[in-house]
Amino acid sequence: MIRFQEVTRRYGEKTALKDIGLTLGEAGIHGLIGPDGAGKTTLIKLVAGLIHPTEGKILREKKLRLGYVPETFAMYEEMGVAENLHFYGQLNGLDRERRQKRIDELLCWTDLDRFADRRAGSLSGGMKQKLAIAAAVMHRPDLLLLDEPTNGVDPLSRREVWRLIQTVAREGTRVLVSTQYLDEARHCDRVLLLHRGRVLADEKPQEYRQSFPYRVWIVRDAGGVRGKWLSQLRQESSVAEAYSRGTDLVVWSREAETVGRMLERWAQEEEAGPVETGSPDWEDVFTRYLMEDGEGEEKW
Amino acid sequence: MVIRLESLTKRFGNFTAVDKVHLEVGKGEICGLIGANGAGKTTLIRMICGILAPTEGRGKVLGYDMLKERKAIRDRLGYMSQKFSLYPDLTVEENLRFFAGIYTVKSVDRQVEERMDRFGLQEIRREQVSSLPGGWKQKVAFASATLHSPSLLILDEPTSGVDPIARRGFWDLLYGMAAEGMTVLVTTHYMDEAERCDRVAMMSRGRLIMEGTVSQLRSRSSSSHDHIRPTLEEIFIHMIGEESPRDGTR
Amino acid sequence: MWRRIGALIQKEFIQMRRDRRTLAMMVMLPVLWLVAFGYAVNFDIETIQVDVVDHADNGDSRELIRQIRNQEDFSLTGIVSTTEGREDLKQGSTDVVITIPAGYSGLPRKKEETLRVQVDGSRLFTAQSALRKVNEFLLDEQKENMNRLQDEMEKSLQEGKTATVDLSQTPVWPHLEQMMPPQALERFQSEWAKGMERQVKESIEKRVERVKEQFPDPEQMKPEVDVLYNPDIRSVHYMIPGLVGLVLIFITTLMTALGIVREKERGTLEQLVVTPLRSFELMVGKLIPYFLIAVVDFFLVFAVGIQLFDVPFRGEVLPFLAVSLLFLLGSLGMGLLVSTVSQNQQQAMQLAVLTLVPQIILSGFIFPLEAMPWGIRWVSWLMPLTYFLPVSRDVFLKGANPFDYTMEVSVLAVYAVLFLGVAALRFRRNLG
Numbered sequence: 001m002i003r004f005q006e007v008t009r010r011y012g013e014k015t016a017l018k019d020i021g022l023t024l025g026e027a028g029i030h031g032l033i034g035p036d037g038a039g040k041t042t043l044i045k046l047v048a049g050l051i052h053p054t055e056g057k058i059l060r061e062k063k064l065r066l067g068y069v070p071e072t073f074a075m076y077e078e079m080g081v082a083e084n085l086h087f088y089g090q091l092n093g094l095d096r097e098r099r100q101k102r103i104d105e106l107l108c109w110t111d112l113d114r115f116a117d118r119r120a121g122s123l124s125g126g127m128k129q130k131l132a133i134a135a136a137v138m139h140r141p142d143l144l145l146l147d148e149p150t151n152g153v154d155p156l157s158r159r160e161v162w163r164l165i166q167t168v169a170r171e172g173t174r175v176l177v178s179t180q181y182l183d184e185a186r187h188c189d190r191v192l193l194l195h196r197g198r199v200l201a202d203e204k205p206q207e208y209r210q211s212f213p214y215r216v217w218i219v220r221d222a223g224g225v226r227g228k229w230l231s232q233l234r235q236e237s238s239v240a241e242a243y244s245r246g247t248d249l250v251v252w253s254r255e256a257e258t259v260g261r262m263l264e265r266w267a268q269e270e271e272a273g274p275v276e277t278g279s280p281d282w283e284d285v286f287t288r289y290l291m292e293d294g295e296g297e298e299k300w
Numbered sequence: 301m302v303i304r305l306e307s308l309t310k311r312f313g314n315f316t317a318v319d320k321v322h323l324e325v326g327k328g329e330i331c332g333l334i335g336a337n338g339a340g341k342t343t344l345i346r347m348i349c350g351i352l353a354p355t356e357g358r359g360k361v362l363g364y365d366m367l368k369e370r371k372a373i374r375d376r377l378g379y380m381s382q383k384f385s386l387y388p389d390l391t392v393e394e395n396l397r398f399f400a401g402i403y404t405v406k407s408v409d410r411q412v413e414e415r416m417d418r419f420g421l422q423e424i425r426r427e428q429v430s431s432l433p434g435g436w437k438q439k440v441a442f443a444s445a446t447l448h449s450p451s452l453l454i455l456d457e458p459t460s461g462v463d464p465i466a467r468r469g470f471w472d473l474l475y476g477m478a479a480e481g482m483t484v485l486v487t488t489h490y491m492d493e494a495e496r497c498d499r500v501a502m503m504s505r506g507r508l509i510m511e512g513t514v515s516q517l518r519s520r521s522s523s524s525h526d527h528i529r530p531t532l533e534e535i536f537i538h539m540i541g542e543e544s545p546r547d548g549t550r
Numbered sequence: 551m552w553r554r555i556g557a558l559i560q561k562e563f564i565q566m567r568r569d570r571r572t573l574a575m576m577v578m579l580p581v582l583w584l585v586a587f588g589y590a591v592n593f594d595i596e597t598i599q600v601d602v603v604d605h606a607d608n609g610d611s612r613e614l615i616r617q618i619r620n621q622e623d624f625s626l627t628g629i630v631s632t633t634e635g636r637e638d639l640k641q642g643s644t645d646v647v648i649t650i651p652a653g654y655s656g657l658p659r660k661k662e663e664t665l666r667v668q669v670d671g672s673r674l675f676t677a678q679s680a681l682r683k684v685n686e687f688l689l690d691e692q693k694e695n696m697n698r699l700q701d702e703m704e705k706s707l708q709e710g711k712t713a714t715v716d717l718s719q720t721p722v723w724p725h726l727e728q729m730m731p732p733q734a735l736e737r738f739q740s741e742w743a744k745g746m747e748r749q750v751k752e753s754i755e756k757r758v759e760r761v762k763e764q765f766p767d768p769e770q771m772k773p774e775v776d777v778l779y780n781p782d783i784r785s786v787h788y789m790i791p792g793l794v795g796l797v798l799i800f801i802t803t804l805m806t807a808l809g810i811v812r813e814k815e816r817g818t819l820e821q822l823v824v825t826p827l828r829s830f831e832l833m834v835g836k837l838i839p840y841f842l843i844a845v846v847d848f849f850l851v852f853a854v855g856i857q858l859f860d861v862p863f864r865g866e867v868l869p870f871l872a873v874s875l876l877f878l879l880g881s882l883g884m885g886l887l888v889s890t891v892s893q894n895q896q897q898a899m900q901l902a903v904l905t906l907v908p909q910i911i912l913s914g915f916i917f918p919l920e921a922m923p924w925g926i927r928w929v930s931w932l933m934p935l936t937y938f939l940p941v942s943r944d945v946f947l948k949g950a951n952p953f954d955y956t957m958e959v960s961v962l963a964v965y966a967v968l969f970l971g972v973a974a975l976r977f978r979r980n981l982g
Contacts (some may be wrong), residue, residue, distance in 0.1 A: 034461040034463075035434060035461055035462050035464075035466075036434045036461035036462065037434055038463075039435060124337070124338075125337060152337075153337075153339045154335075154336030154339075154489045155336065155489055155533050155536055155537060156336055156489060156537055157336070159537060180460065181460075181490065181492075182464065182492070183491075185490055193357060195456045195463060196433075221499070221516065222513060223498055223513075226475060227475065227476065227479045230472075243468050243471070243472065244471065244472070244475055244496070245495060245496055246495045246496045246497055246498065246514050247498060247513060247514060247515065248495075248514075273515075282490065283464045283467075285465045286463070287464045287465055287468070290463065290464065290465050343872060348822075351823055351824065371826065374824065374826050375826045377824060379821065379824035379825075380821075381820060383816070383817035383820075384817075385816065385818045385820055386818070386819040386821075387561065387565065387816075387818060388816070389564075389565050389568040389569060389668070390564055390568070391562065393562055394561070397557075398557055398558075398560070398561045400557075401554060401556065401557020401558075402554050402557050402558070402822065402825045402826070402827050403825060403826060404553050404554060404826070424587065428568070434567030445821075454824070483964065503556045508586075513633055544586070546750065
């Protein structure tokens with residue numbers, strides 16, 4: 001549907017995206033995940049056609065109907081919820097009857113039906129995002145672009161926003177959504193990891209799990225010994241990474257047995273909880289690519 | 301106890317922002333304060349920082365009375381917000397020197413050098429903060445917030461939006477400082493971050509609805525879940541769901 | 551305390567050094583404004599475009615047209631018809647239309663013979679200027695005509711004396727010829743004629759004298775006007791001292807408001823609040839740098855105003871500086887006040903403009919306070935610029951001592967204290 005060929009985009013001296021080659025348009029939710037400054041917004045704006053590549057080409061299916069929700073709330077705050085939806089429906093040329101039907105449907109999906117007459121500006125952060133998404137899918141676009149819809153939204157509302165995105169995806173709209181929260185990768189059918197203008201990986205979630213090259217151990221209730229253990233573990237050549245996650249201690253290693261046995265022994269000697277084997281979380285996955293990439297520059 | 305709040309309440313007109321909060325945080329602890337927007341986190345933090353006076357209740361921070369000894373509290377407090385409140389047009393060194401001046405640190409030169417060594421900022425000391433990537437900015441903000449070796453450090457959504465390696469590095473340093481005796485209070489609605497704290501306090505509608513170590517919270521709420529190990533986010537959503545029906549507007 | 555304030559001031563100056571554009575704006579903008587406004591607020595129009603409609607087309611009317619042509623302030627656009635004149639006036643290609651009626655003779659005796667002058671009132675200042683100049687010109691014309699009239703009357707009176715001296719033309723002559731011998735008659739005639747002539751001459755001279763006495767002296771018809779302090783009545787001289795105040799209040803208020811709100815926007819203010827820095831120290835540390843810049847601006851604007859526009863400064867600099875600083879303090883306080891009620895730079899900008907624009911109109915900067923109705927004037931009395939303006943003008947043009955203006959200076963002082971005080975209180979509450 002959309003293909004990037006060696007796309008580079010610069011803003012003055014700054015390179016926001018470098019040599020990006022990728023294909024978008026699989027059914028389902030495509031997550032675009034990376035920290036601030038990774039190039040997420042630039043990539044989404046390129047897809048939307050709001051900006052153009054400095055180098056390279058973007059091939060795009062003709063007559064592709066887009067929906068786009070920018071990072072900042074783009075509804076008219078002084079207008080009501082339904083009024084906003086009517087307006088966007090009119091822009092997309094829906095006649096009155098179809099518009100009303102679609103609005104009723106969307107209000108129901110978003111749980112905004114109770115607030116149909118409320119001023120858009122008076123909604124909470126999560127509700128605003130849901131309204132913006134509803135307005136963007138009034139015309140059932142082929143591709144919906146969402147730029148950080150959950151940024152700064154509290155956990156409850158964030159879950160609701162993701163539910164709405166999933167509903168939209170089920171309707172057949174393909175979704176490209178960016179986020180800085182790594183753990184939100186779990187809601188996606190395909191995950192593109194972006195860092196400093198480059199694509200680290202672009203795969204299905206289970207593939208990430210399967211290709212994770214380390215075994216992961218988690219030592220529970222190790223808060224009291226973390227300082228001592230971490231400095232010891234980091235000297236072990238068999239340990240690829242060790243870090244503290246709250247009272248848990250997380251250890252990566254390629255070697256299956258020795259590290260596990262060592263941790264068991266330590267745990268018995270000192271006051272630390274059970275040692276479990278775990279699976280990598282999304283932050284582990286992201287970190288892995290950064291480590292392989294030799295991203296030492298920002299290392300602490 | 302570094303922080304001890306007894307039935308602390310703050311009202312703005314008819315609106316109760318913080319409602320009878322009891323909280324204790326011990327020396328060297330990293331305590332996470334989580335809650336949705338408008339749950340009262342910010343108001344509680346502002347009272348602890350000595351910026352707002354409580355309407356009712358009592359509290360001691362670092363052994364000083366929250367009502368009467370606010371200045372003393374502020375002298376011993378460090379604060380860092382997610383916005384990395386640095387002056388973007390000043391260099392790293394100028395920022396550190398400015399905050400050293402504001403905190404009236406003794407022997408500014410030595411302290412600033414020491415901080416830059418410890419945080420590895422020497423090579424970028426002459427760079428303007430605006431030109432630094434997010435992770436570095438955070439590091440400079442962290443260095444300037446702890447320049448005066450505060451006994452209590454308050455972090456407001458400290459690592460949202462930085463890459464995971466920078467984030468781990470940040471927490472490593474934080475654990476190190478906590479081990480040296482610095483108490484840390486982190487407010488966040490980012491559950492990943494809350495999971496890194498020693499203890500977590502959950503707020504909703506001005507009240508403290510749950511408090512304890514992450515594993516305590518897990519075991520307390522596991523009965524209501526099929527999983528053996530629910531995530532903090534699941535616990536949180538479950539707790540708030542029980543607390544009250546949701547209202548969609550502010 | 552001073553170490554923290556020092557740190558703030560130092561930081562502020564580093565920032566200014568980095569942000570050359572803002573610094574240049576803070577220093578250059580007032581000068582640019584002054585220069586631009588200084589040239590713009592000139593209400594005096596040098597040459598007036600004149601259309602003449604000549605219905606008379608006689609010697610007198612041609613003389614008048616010649617006079618208009620010779621007048622330096624006038625530029626004769628053309629001799630036109632009534633409708634053309636009206637059209638020119640409408641399009642603005644002429645400033646005045648002077649209509650010379652049929653039968654014009656310089657000294658109108660009937661209403662139909664008076665000159666008509668038309669100006670375009672929608673172009674207020676042009677119309678006023680034009681009217682003033684035309685009136686003056688016509689006054690001069692009238693004087694000329696008066697002189698001419700007097701000469702003519704004298705001449706015609708003097709012509710009357712030769713009419714009655716020759717006895718031979720009178721009916722009594724044949725009787726006298728019969729009564730007297732020719733020689734005696736001749737002698738008598740010449741004697742009589744001499745006597746008569748003397749008599750007539752005396753009476754004519756008396757009459758001329760009387761006429762002269764009754765006749766106004768055209769030289770004295772114009773009042774003797776003595777303009778003090780601004781002898782050429784140049785509006786620039788009136789505007790510049792006011793403009794100095796206006797530019798200063800604008801720059802200081804805006805600069806202070808934006809400087810503080812910028813910190814609010816960036817979140818650095820939040821950071822400062824949780825430090826041991828007290829709100830008072832923060833305020834002082836923020837205000838001192840801006841105050842210094844305002845002082846630099848003051849001298850710049852002052853110097854440029856005097857140098858570039860030749861505005862005389864007859865007062866003394868130091869007392870004037872003192873009063874100006876008082877005025878500046880008030881402006882700083884106003885800026886601070888604006889910053890406490892705005893969340894972002896845009897809001898601060900709007901609010902600052904909102905408080906400043908009425909001052910331009912209502913302070914007496916352009917329109918005299920005396921001309922304003924009671925209710926509006928009351929609003930004017932609330933504005934600091936209203937009090938600074940008369941002092942500034944009188945110090946500049948009259949060389950007055952600003953401290954003689956007790957009421958104005960004390961109001962400025964009250965404003966400075968009030969604005970700074972309220973701002974400080976709000977500032978403190980705001981941070982808390």
